[in-house]
Amino acid sequence: MPLILPAMRPQIHSKLPNVGTTIFTVMSGLANQYNAINLGQGFPDYQMSEELMSLVNEVMHKGFNQYVPMQGYMPLRESITEKVEYLYQVKISPDTQITITPGGTYAIYTALTTVLQPGDEVIVFEPAYDSYIPNIEINGAVPVLIDLNFPEYKIDWNEVRKKITHKTRVILLNSPHNPTGAVLREEDMKELSSIVKDTNIFIVSDEVYEHLIFDNILHQSILRYPDLLERSFVCFSFGKTYNCTGWKLGYCIAPAELMNEFRKVHQFNCFCCHTPSQVALSEFLKNKDAYLSLSGFMQQKRDYFISLMKNTRFDLLNSGGSYFICAKYDRISDEADKEFAFRITKEYGVATIPVSSFYKEGTDNMVIRFCFSKKNETLETAVERLAKIS
Ligand code: PMP
Ligand code: GLN
Secondary structure, three states: OOOOOOOOOOOOOOOOOOOOOOHHHHHHHHHHHOOOEEOOOOOOOOOOOHHHHHHHHHHHHHOOOOOOOOOOOHHHHHHHHHHHHHHHOOOOOOOOOEEEEOOHHHHHHHHHHHHOOOOOEEEEEEOOOOOHHHHHHOOOOEEEEEEOEOOOOEOOHHHHHHHOOOOEEEEEEEOOOOOOOOOOOHHHHHHHHHHHOOOOOEEEEEOOOOOOEOOOOOOOOHHHOHHHHOOEEEEEEHHHHOOOHHHOOEEEEOOHHHHHHHHHHHHOOOOOOOHHHHHHHHHHOOOHHHHHOHHHHHHHHHHHHHHHHOOOOOEEOOOOEOOEEEEEOOOOOOOOHHHHHHHHHHHHOEEOEEHHHHOOOOOOOOEEEEEOOOOHHHHHHHHHHHOOOO
16 A cells, blocks of 8 residues: 555646736636726627528528548638738648647647657747747747837847757747737748748748738738748637637648647547538638628727827837737826736726836837727727826
């Protein structure tokens, strides 16, 4: 009989000792607590497509309620193939190069987990979406941080050249960018190509905002660049494209050899995703208008929000994409951004996201992020409140 001491309990050795609750959950919790308008966490407050909802309902009644293959429902993968060929002039195999995932975040995590070994380095641009660094660290790898140039939030490619070592395994990209709305340009892609050429470096490209891009800017998907695609995992989210963030459904595209490894990780973590949504989306994806109209719709929201904000003392920065726009508040206060964001939620009833949360070391440029994918009335009431802050 093994000796068990009564007071002995297994002690957890945290894999993520420095991680707390995400700022999105914190700010949405605070918004609920103080009955504030939530311009913090990124999600629309208007209804998604009625047609898509009906389709899901219909296919459930038709009996599409059991597992699909672990790679995802084949007709959906075929629809994605057609869509990316139309958008980015590239032929992707539905059989070997696409996997449906429970959201974009999971696709990014799985891609990183597929390639990273302990001690590998990953180039991450800050501010960075908050899942990236924990995803790297849980794999025993090391984030190598590079600040985007404030306030344009552009990549300094010379800095990237300096930070590359023999241990660099991944460059993590995100365009349109959360939280800043910055977008990559053709020149950026050329720089990237010249940097990774003949190296062992993979690219993980977070393109969940591919359809939320404004002012006729072309989305610089990795899928447009065969020399980059051959070393990339490209991650997308249906939640962003179809106003259904709670569906948590997305996909990853990669060359067959990389996708084969990705699927080894995926199949024993998730196996397959929600069947009725995949069946419905396989049809709905054929409607080009539903995704092509999104940037015009969201650009109007951005522009409306910008026009309303002229009545406040916030100074908005540029946003070329995503559903976010950042603002400096140094004409109002010299508080730290978290303190300021917490206070205006409590005192003025508007929740936002402090941008220092997207920096590992908490760099604070006194900037907060607003989400404008909201009904016009929501934006109006929020800005009426923000205009009272002096
Ligand atoms: N990447 C970025 C930059 C995001 O803003 C989001 C939105 N949450 C995601 C990935 C994840 O998308 P999903 O909800 O599909 O996991
Ligand atoms: N992507 C959303 C944002 O940046 C939130 C997603 C989440 O809460 N994890 O606000």
